[in-house]
Amino acid sequence: MQIPAHIDTPVIIFFDVDGTLIWHDPASNAAENVAHARPTPGVVEAFARMRERGHLPIICTGRPLCLLQRELLDLQPAGLVLSAGAALQIDGTMVRERVIEVPLLEQTVRLFAELGVEVIFEGSQTVAAFLPNGGDYTDIPGTIVCHTLDELREKTPMRFSKFSYTNEMLPRLARMGDFIAAHFGQYDLGLGTGECTLLGVDKGAGVRDALEALGFDGARTFAFGDSENDLPMLQAVETPVAMGNALASVKAAATYVTDSAEHDGVVTGLEHFGLI
Numbered sequence: 233m234q235i236p237a238h239i240d241t242p243v244i245i246f247f248d249v250d251g252t253l254i255w256h257d258p259a260s261n262a263a264e265n266v267a268h269a270r271p272t273p274g275v276v277e278a279f280a281r282m283r284e285r286g287h288l289p290i291i292c293t294g295r296p297l298c299l300l301q302r303e304l305l306d307l308q309p310a311g312l313v314l315s316a317g318a319a320l321q322i323d324g325t326m327v328r329e330r331v332i333e334v335p336l337l338e339q340t341v342r343l344f345a346e347l348g349v350e351v352i353f354e355g356s357q358t359v360a361a362f363l364p365n366g367g368d369y370t371d372i373p374g375t376i377v378c379h380t381l382d383e384l385r386e387k388t389p390m391r392f393s394k395f396s397y398t399n400e401m402l403p404r405l406a407r408m409g410d411f412i413a414a415h416f417g418q419y420d421l422g423l424g425t426g427e428c429t430l431l432g433v434d435k436g437a438g439v440r441d442a443l444e445a446l447g448f449d450g451a452r453t454f455a456f457g458d459s460e461n462d463l464p465m466l467q468a469v470e471t472p473v474a475m476g477n478a479l480a481s482v483k484a485a486a487t488y489v490t491d492s493a494e495h496d497g498v499v500t501g502l503e504h505f506g507l508i
Contacts, residue, residue, distance in 0.1 A: 242286040243452040249293040251458035255493040270303045274496040279307040281508040297356040317438030318393035349404045353392040396427040419461035436464030
């Protein structure tokens, strides 16, 4: 059912970032897109118009806080659901943050080292490339490069909420499939990348945390997304919206499919529901 919005009835709208608020150039690798992509003028104007109407836009992203560019923060969202639901920030205060406990993190890293699995560990303050096969990593500026567990201990605070990888790592990750399934949720992000979060920690949990913190129930809530890790977010709101570039599973879960991120689908969707 499509729910009309009224200027005197504020709603809460959750927005994924990559592939939703920001278009990713398929000719660039995922890390370059994360580091350099920016919201369009149309998206910037839409956020201003939402705020003018009293709506509460919330960024709900897989990115940790340290990878959220100033241009995204300048959209002045009412809150930030970060690290695929692991962290919640309201009014500049970190309300909640779930991290991989150190014993589990170390066990995971030892298995990665044994199988040659290369990943990016992501936390609110630190991003680290774990490269057990050697080499360097320069795609995301500021990323700490580690080749061993000892290096990870020495160079980082060991506070990570999730890890991401390219699809080239999937055959190696499959060799530790039972371990992954026992401890992590695994998601296809599209464009050749994936991520793992702690079991029970996902964007849906982040949405519920945000609603609780803001004193709202699930009524008059919207969400826009495009990839598998957005499915829990879409299932946690009243009106789920899929981007035109979304995976088929995401479109199947949506009430409405808008234009692609490349063509300002967020703006189209907000206009369709009368939210701007």
